[in-house]
Amino acid sequence: MTIRTRRAVLSNSMAVLTAMAFGTGRSSAAGPVEHAVSITGFKFVPETITIAPGDRITWTNNDIVPHTATAMDKRWDTGTIAKGKSKSLIVGEDHLTEYFCRFHPKMKARLILR
Amino acid sequence: MKLRSSHLAMAIAIMFSVVPAKAESAADLNDLQIAHVAYVADNIDIRYAHLALAISQNPEVRAFAQTMIRDHTAVNEQALALLAKLKAEPQGNFLSTTLQQNAEKLIDEMSSLRGQAFDKRYAENELAYHKAVNDLVENSFIPNIDNAEVKALFEAGLQIFKAHEAHAQMMVGKLK
Numbered sequence: 639m640t641i642r643t644r645r646a647v648l649s650n651s652m653a654v655l656t657a658m659a660f661g662t663g664r665s666s667a668a669g670p671v672e673h674a675v676s677i678t679g680f681k682f683v684p685e686t687i688t689i690a691p692g693d694r695i696t697w698t699n700n701d702i703v704p705h706t707a708t709a710m711d712k713r714w715d716t717g718t719i720a721k722g723k724s725k726s727l728i729v730g731e732d733h734l735t736e737y738f739c740r741f742h743p744k745m746k747a748r749l750i751l752r
Numbered sequence: 753m754k755l756r757s758s759h760l761a762m763a764i765a766i767m768f769s770v771v772p773a774k775a776e777s778a779a780d781l782n783d784l785q786i787a788h789v790a791y792v793a794d795n796i797d798i799r800y801a802h803l804a805l806a807i808s809q810n811p812e813v814r815a816f817a818q819t820m821i822r823d824h825t826a827v828n829e830q831a832l833a834l835l836a837k838l839k840a841e842p843q844g845n846f847l848s849t850t851l852q853q854n855a856e857k858l859i860d861e862m863s864s865l866r867g868q869a870f871d872k873r874y875a876e877n878e879l880a881y882h883k884a885v886n887d888l889v890e891n892s893f894i895p896n897i898d899n900a901e902v903k904a905l906f907e908a909g910l911q912i913f914k915a916h917e918a919h920a921q922m923m924v925g926k927l928k
């Protein structure tokens with residue numbers, strides 16, 4: 639029931655990740671952590687974040703053009719993040735990877751397993 | 753800085769045999785003339801991108817073209833909103849006219865190309881075009897813009913167009 643509610647809140651692309659994250663029951667002793675990444679001047683700031691499955695990452699676009707945060711292997715994708723908007727996703731098991739912006743492939747950043 | 757700007761404007765003027773009537777150098781343009789050049793330059797790149805979407809079958813070229821439409825449209829919307837706020841209208845000038853005439857010729861030329869020949873020409877032009885516009889914005893426009901908000905928008909724009917230039921460079925490399 640809880641999982642279903644959580645899933646309904648998340649968008650389609652997030653649902654898979656949520657399922658992966660909740661399927662494992664693995665998260666840090668302190669519980670899931672919230673991570674904020676700012677997209678500013680065509681950079682992900684901070685460029686590297688350390689995460690654990692179950693954590694939530696929120697990207698906020700402070701540029702005037704749209705961006706995305708997309709796994710290099712395309713396993714996850716926030717979809718378009720418009721100017722001034724945010725998108726979140728919950729970290730899945732095999733979510734530990736480099737990511738980039740689909741619109742500006744030179745923009746790259748990284749998630750590292752805690 | 754001034755020297756360099758006037759050289760650039762002169763080079764453009766000579767290249768297209770345009771004899772400018774009033775403002776002879778890009779550095780002499782006022783904020784509203786500069787805004788007009790930027791608006792025209794943005795729209796030219798959007799037109800090139802629409803041509804690429806009509807002709808190219810290459811997924812990377814198409815993705816680049818879509819980014820150009822998305823980003824240049826966003827910058828133009830921001831510019832128009834700022835001009836509306838400042839209750840100002842962009843002013844046409846010799847440089848806008850020159851850019852427009854140059855674009856018409858290029859669109860004619862590129863329209864006749866197909867396949868890889870088109871992709872290469874489009875990518876090379878995007879690289880050259882962003883380089884030229886960035887040079888103009890960085891060295892002639894930004895140092896001469898009076899209004900702080902207009903200047904801030906051009907600084908944001910320059911950052912975006914430099915990213916496009918690097919992206920175009922990557923695309924040119926892959927098409928070789």
Ligand SMILES: [Cu+2]
Binds near residue numbers: 745
């Ligand atoms: Cu981007």
